[in-house]
Amino acid sequence: MATNNNNYITELVDQYGRNRTSLMPILQGVVERKNFISDQDMTEIAKELDLSAAQVYGTATFYAFLETKPRGQFVIRVCKTITCDMHGKRSIVQTIEDMLKIKVGETTPNNKFTLLETNCLGWCHEGPAMLINEKPYSGLTPEKVHDILSEYIHK
Amino acid sequence: MSDTKLKRVDLIFGEYSNVKYKVLTDTIKRSNDEILEDLLESGLRGRGGAGFPTAMKWKFTAQAPGEEKFVVCNADEGEPGTFKDREILSRVPRKVFSGMAICGKVIGAKRGYIYLRGEYKFLLPELNKELEGYHESAKAIGLDFSIEIRLGSGAYICGEESALFESMEGNRGEPRNKPPYPTTYGYLGKPTVINNVETFVNVMMIMRLGPIQFKLLGTTDSRGSKVFSVSGDTPIPGIYELELGMPLDRFVDEFGDGDTKAVQVGGASGFCVPRKKFKDTVIGFEGVPTGGSMMLFNSSRSMFNVLHNYLEFFEEESCGQCTPCRVGCQQLRKGIVAVKKGDKKFLYLDQLMKLSESMKLTAKCGLGQSVANSFSSIVYNFKEEMIY
Known part of the structure; x- marks a missing residue:
């Protein structure tokens, strides 16, 4: 039916098994490989696990980290919860916005970076903090962010 | 270490035994x-x-x-x-x-x-x-x-x-x-x-x-020690393993910056304790329980902003399944903004308090039920900051 060459779906399904309990790891695997889960991915997964597409969609859209919209190669998530906010989150976001020329919620035109705000990352003692994909950075200052991002820009 | 300091405990992070497992x-x-x-x-x-x-x-x-x-x-x-x-x-x-x-x-x-x-x-x-x-x-x-x-x-x-x-x-x-x-x-x-x-x-x-x-550690109701996560306005943020059942004023003496006006015990779903109640508050199951979160706020912080931040958090994290929580979190946040802006009279805060109480009674799970903890403790103790 669908001319789908989504090998990674078959791979993930083989790896985690054709059960509903594998749905989260499979969805997480898709995000890891291609930064977001497309509608086509969801239909494909539903078929493989013998679920309705609505069930897969329901799960995928519930979780903040299971992206269902195209995202950049590097997703930056700045913690906006209280102690990070108190310790200068705004200047961190400002620095990133200035450097990447995008606003919170946007992706750079070259699809390299997406900037998001997120809830507590668990680095309250070293705020402000952010994640770039899964890597945490804490104790941020505008200067530090500048250095970190410069590295990623050249990656 | 002097006697006035809170007793440090080294159970959780102590070394492993010599033989594996x-x-x-x-x-x-x-x-x-x-x-x-x-x-x-x-x-x-x-x-x-x-x-x-x-x-x-x-x-x-x-x-x-x-x-x-x-x-x-x-x-x-x-x-x-x-x-x-x-x-x-x-x-x-x-x-x-x-x-x-x-x-x-x-x-x-x-x-x-x-x-x-x-x-x-x-x-x-x-x-x-x-x-x-x-x-x-x-x-x-x-x-x-x-x-x-x-x-x-x-x-x-x-x-x-x-x-x-x-x-x-x-x-x-x-x-x-x-x-x-x-x-x-x-x-x-x-x-x-x-x-x-x-x-x-x-x-x-x-x-x-x-x-x-x-059992030598802690009190009758709260045995043992607890790992505390200390953050906010403190010169020494971090992880501390302390005995349960300590009075909050001693905690603030040790971790505060000398200007602590409130401590949020137990995170956004916990309770906000104002300075005047530090002395009578015990950290433990007999007093204010906590999963370990201790956030200190000094007098430069607006408690309105703190509460607004929590409510935004709950609004986003509510699963949306039950109405009291899904709609309640939104209305509480909109409500305090309206009062602050002067769109609503300050008496409206009483109505919001009632709403949070209803959420406590009717929400399906702990998330919706515990929003009232921080909401009522902040609004009650820092009413003037909510209005002006």
Whole structure:
């Protein structure tokens, strides 16, 4: 039916098994490989696990980290919860916005970076903090962010 | 260290035994009844915040009918101001595995899961390596209990135990109706013990030290020590293991910056204690309980902003399943903004207080029910900051 060459779906399904309990790891695997889960991915997964597409969609859209919209190669998530906010989150976001020329919620035109705000990352003692994909950075200052991002820009 | 300082404890982060998995090896030779008796005697209560007696939870699950049972370690640490579980898992993971394995033996489970929040995915390689070592040791001592890590994906609500099971089962993280409780109907509908990371470590330490030694710490209602996550306006933020049952004023003396006007005990879902009540507040199950989050605010902070930040948090993290929580969180946030702007009279705050009380009574799970804790404690104690 669908001319789908989504090998990674078959791979993930083989790896985690054709059960509903594998749905989260499979969805997480898709995000890891291609930064977001497309509608086509969801239909494909539903078929493989013998679920309705609505069930897969329901799960995928519930979780903040299971992206269902195209995202950049590097997703930056700045913690906006209280102690990070108190310790200068705004200047961190400002620095990133200035450097990447995008606003919170946007992706750079070259699809390299997406900037998001997120809830507590668990680095309250070293705020402000952010994640770039899964890597945490804490104790941020505008200067530090500048250095970190410069590295990623050249990656 | 001088007498005026709070007693530091070194149970959780203390060194491993010389022999790998020694406590586990010794403990599995004991009878289940003996282990449960020690746990009961120790007075250990769950460290996630709710404080359910651990021995009872294990006993109920052990007695529940069913061939297959599970042990789940709740590492979905999402409460604002909490970061102790990350620290425990990165510094003493073997103690967590040991506690889980002891539980597996007692309740008759062969499989355990650690539900690790997606934000801590970076811990995965190290933890999986440690798990290999655990599985080798378990095999060597003839223990049939395996542990697997499952990742969350950025949903605070999945820290609620039944939502966590739903998530592990591949569903939306929506809390279930209770009863039935996890002790009879948990992961995949099977009897399940679900405990916080720190609780499992405490179990392991009780097995090592014996319940008498453990009971020397803390008070009658709150036995043992607790790992506190200290953040906010403090010169010394970080992780501290302290005895339970301490008065808040002594805590502030030690951790405050000299200008502390309020302490949020137990994170956004906990209580805000104003300066004038520091002296009469005890940190523990007999006073203000906490999963470990202690956030200090000094007089330069606007408590309106603090509350607004919490409400924004709850509004986003509410699963949306039940109306009191889904609509309540939105209305509380909009309401305080309207009062602040002068669009509503300040008496409107009383109405919002009533709304939060209704949420406490009618919301389906702990998230919606606990919004009232921070809401009413902040609005009540800092009313003028809400209005002007």
